[in-house]
Amino acid sequence: MNSFGNAFAWLFAPEQWSGPSGIPARVLEHLGYTALAVLLGLVIALPIGMVIGHSGKGGFLVGAVNALRAIPELGLLILLVLLMGIGLLPVTLALVVLAIPPLLAGTYSGIRNVDRSVVDAARGMGMKEGRILMRVELPNALPLILGGLRAATLQVLATATIAAYVSLGGLGRFVIDGLYLRDFAQTLGGTIVIAVVALALEGLLILLQRLVVSRGLRRNPTRRRDRTVRPVEIAVETA
Amino acid sequence: MIEFRDVTKQYPDGTVAVDKLNLTVEAGTITVFVGPSGCGKTTSLRMVNRMIEATSGTILIDGKDIRDSEPALLRRGMGYVIQQAGLFPHRTVLDNVATVPLLSGWDKRKARARAAELLETVGLPAEMGRRYPVQLSGGQQQRVGVARALAADPPILLMDEPFSAVDPVVREDLQNELLRLQGELDKTIVFVTHDIDEAVRIGEKVAVFRKGGVLAQYGTPADVLRYPADEFVAGFVGRDRGYRGLSFLESSGISVDRVETAKLGKPRAETVADWVLVLDSDGHPCGWLPPGTSVDGSLTREPLVAGGSLYTTGTSLRGALDAALSSPASRGVVVDEDGKYVGVITARQVLDLIEGHPQAVSKT
Amino acid sequence: MNWLSRNIDAVLELTGYHLVIALLPVLFGLVISIPLGWVANRWPVARAILVPVAGIMYTIPSLVLFLILPPLLGTRVLDEINVIIALTIYTVALLVRSVADALAAVPPHVIAAADAMGYRPVRRFFGVELPLAVPVLVAGLRVATVSNISLTSVAAILGVPQLGSLFTDGFAVENYDEIVVAIILIFLLAMVFDGLLLLAGRLLTPWARAGRAVGAAK
The missing domain is CATH 3.10.580.10 (CBS-domain)
Structure with a gap:
């Protein structure tokens, strides 16, 4: 248990809390990598998932993209860095590959799960397809889309740790440096910070899901799936 | 013979589901428990195989207190048929029917042979044995449910609204089938329904229950229709019971006309x-x-x-x-x-x- | 791909380590999550504790878990036991709620029928409830297997030998072949075991296929 004592000693040392290699800076860096990759993933996966979900065609694509989960992230990252050189681009690319499957699966199944009679009713009232998608299907699909977002964000956050292995920053820096320098206090301290950040982000995302979903519930009495969806479920449902 | 002696079922919240039930179900008859929902008819039935334990009183089967038997063994000696058939979705029709014999330690071949025989008894083709329950219609599933209940040749058959979920035409088929089967098998059958027509059609004896688990009347269908014990029974039996009652009037005194x-x-x-x-x-x-x-x-x-x-x-x-x-x-x-x-x-x-x-x- | 033919023995050895590290946790996870799922389904209080805890465990990044376990367990950082335990934790986190939900989804009339025919509780669980949960279990196991096979490679950062070691070695000497071979191998292993589980699930649940056929016909 002395390891944890040392880790906390490292953690609370004043020099960890300032400067470009302090904990606050590394947290921001880490969140930055995560946000960039998730946003790019959203830009790609959201429209594709919406179109496939709405048309009902191309469901196989979701299954195919799902296979990306089987690609070992460390290998992909190292390969991209060797090909492109050290930098933000290869890291971001590798993380986007990770973010896309849950986002696509969440969007697709969210849209598919919308009660078809609601869609038919909208069509019957003369709504155009694009409007049906944006005004009817999307709001109803929100819980599952947010579930996908939550899964993607947490996976990207976890994996962004290994960016440090290819000489980038982020919270992995403490872990990797500690391992190199045989400074286990630093490694363990770093993992504690990562765990805290992951749990805090998870909490925030749950809160976001609750807020959006309950407001949606008042607006959309047709919704059948009114509970928040957890990443674990997205993973199982879209397997 | 099944005897209820002062049988009461009271739930912890104080609700009395069955109130001091005294009733004897004769061996070899079809006895129907009928009444509105919440009258304790199903509770009474389920106390017989100890799916529900009575709060007080005694239930005797052929003079033996059911509490002296371990529930699982007691139940293997009684067939049980429920509304949704309750077939095991993951087993073939044949294996569903063979369930109780297998539980009772028969060897597989013998249990399956018996099951195939029973499918025929309930009017299903033997090929159907290879299918899964989901591939059958509601009426067919219910027949399988009856076959499964009969598999170990139990002397007692408990049937809890077995035909309520199927459409009226199929229901009548199933009722006729049950009467035909009973002609051959001579079981002691307790049959629960909320439908008075079904009760008088099937039952040799009818027990009418009222809310609160009170037995309002127990007798032959003709008695219940002709001499309802009280307002409740008269009301439950219904307005058109005059017409139903005709089935039971002897017409020796009928005078006829002549015609060219x-x-x-x-x-x-x-x-x-x-x-x-x-x-x-x-x-x-x-x-x-x-x-x-x-x-x-x-x-x-x-x-x-x-x-x-x-x-x-x-x-x-x-x-x-x-x-x-x-x-x-x-x-x-x-x-x-x-x-x-x-x-x-x-x-x-x-x-x-x-x-x-x-x-x-x-x-x- | 000359590299592969020259190093085939080493690659096979690492593949063996990789599979042991990735798949033992699937087995352990299954064995642990069935009783836990049963408990969660049986008692609401247990569920209210187990399900959120599973969620939290699933949230913790793998590298973090690999590194926090050694001081907790008194193991060395490069022991593969840490990785096996961490992946077992993920597998349990993934499966426990699925098992509970699958058990809760067994229709009450099927349970009632089993009781009425004289099933005792243990036999009912293994003869009726668990078989009916198989489709959900297989879905969970497939996700766990694919993710375990992929996550195992991260342990290379700690120096635990398995196919991920080819990434770190390849990085050090800038050997593309080594890295590509490992990526493809890991990907294929994940796909093969996913397929095997899918197949096993189909073979175990002919009734589910019959149900799907009926559903499709309607």
């Missing part, structure tokens, strides 16, 4: 003014000659209008009313036990007869 008859094959030359009943040489009714028909020469079957149902003397008045209402001549044809013409009867006469039976007239 003609013999098939006898030469005739006339135009008939009123309905003429045509008989064959043995005196069996063949049909009616409608008014305005001209007959020239020997009388053939060709101009005849088929008659309605026939009413055999000595059977229930319901048949007499049916005969009168279904006859084209508005008069029901009454025949004797050999099917020979006796006379005719009008619906009015049947109704008068019913009113002559004060018990059959509804108070409401």
Whole structure:
């Protein structure tokens, strides 16, 4: 248990809390990598998932993209860095590959799960397809889309740790440096910070899901799936 | 024989589901528990196989307290059929039917052979044994449920609204099938339903329950319909019970009218003014000659209008009313036990007869 | 791909390590999550504790878990036991709620029928409830297997030998072949075991296929 004592000693040392290699800076860096990759993933996966979900065609694509989960992230990252050189681009690319499957699966199944009679009713009232998608299907699909977002964000956050292995920053820096320098206090301290950040982000995302979903519930009495969806479920449902 | 002695079921929240039930189900009969929802009929049934434990009182089977048997073993000795059939989705129809024999330690081949035999007994083709429950219709599933309950040849069969979930036509098939089976098997059957028609159709004895788990009346269907014990039973049995009651009235005192008859094959030359009943040489009714028909020469079957149902003397008045209402001549044809013409009867006469039976007239 | 033919023995050896590290946790996870799922389904209080805890465990990044376990367990950082335990934790986190939900989804009339026919509780669980949960279990196991096979490679950062070691070696000497071979191998292993589980699930649940056929016909 002395390891944890040392880790906390490292953690609370004043020099960890300032400067470009302090904990606050590394947290921001880490969140930055995560946000960039998730946003790019959203830009790609959201429209594709919406179109496939709405048309009902191309469901196989979701299954195919799902296979990306089987690609070992460390290998992909190292390969991209060797090909492109050290930098933000290869890291971001590798993380986007990770973010896309849950986002696509969440969007697709969210849209598919919308009660078809609601869609038919909208069509019957003369709504155009694009409007049906944006005004009817999307709001109803929100819980599952947010579930996908939550899964993607947490996976990207976890994996962004290994960016440090290819000489980038982020919270992995403490872990990797500690391992190199045989400074286990630093490694363990770093993992504690990562765990805290992951749990805090998870909490925030749950809160976001609750807020959006309950407001949606008042607006959309047709919704059948009114509970928040957890990443674990997205993973199982879209397997 | 199943005896309920002062059996009470009270839930922890104080609700009394069954209140001091005293009742004896005779061996080899179909006894129906009937009543509105929440009357304790299902609870009473489920206490027999200890799916629900009685709070107080005793249930005896052939004089033996059911609490002396371990529930699992007790249950293997009783067939149980429920509304949704409760078939195991993951087992083939054959293996579903073989469940209890297998549980009781039969070897697999023997249990399956028995199951195949039972599928036939309940009127299903043997090939169906290879299917899964999801591939059967509701009526077929229910037959499998009955076969499964019969698999270990238990002397007692408990049936909890077994036919309520299927459509009326299939339900009637299943009811007939059950009556036919019972003719062969002679089980002690307790049958729960909320449908009084089903109860009087199937039951040899009917126990009417009221809310709060009180037994309101226990007797033959005819007794329950003719002499309802109280307002509740009268109300539950329903307004049209006068008509239901007909099935149980002896009609020895029925008086019949005569109508003009003609013999098939006898030469005739006339135009008939009123309905003429045509008989064959043995005196069996063949049909009616409608008014305005001209007959020239020997009388053939060709101009005849088929008659309605026939009413055999000595059977229930319901048949007499049916005969009168279904006859084209508005008069029901009454025949004797050999099917020979006796006379005719009008619906009015049947109704008068019913009113002559004060018990059959509804108070409401 | 000359590299592969020259190093085939080493690659096979690493593949063996990789499979042991990735798949033992699937087995352990299954064995642990069935009783836990049963408990969660049986008692609401247990569920209210187990399900959120599973969620939290699933949230913790793998590298973090690999590194926090050694001081907790008194193991060395490069022991593969840490990785096996961490992946077992993920597998349990993934499966426990699925098992509970699958058990809760067994129709009450099927349970009632089993009771009425004289099933005792243990036999009912293994003869009726668990078989009916198989489709859900297989779905969970497939996700766990694919993710375990992929996550195992991260342990290379700690120096635990398995196919991921080819990434770190390849990085050090800038050997593309080594890295590509490992990526493809890991990907294929994941796909093969996913397929095997899918197949096993189909073979175990002919009734589910019959149900799907009926559903499709309607």
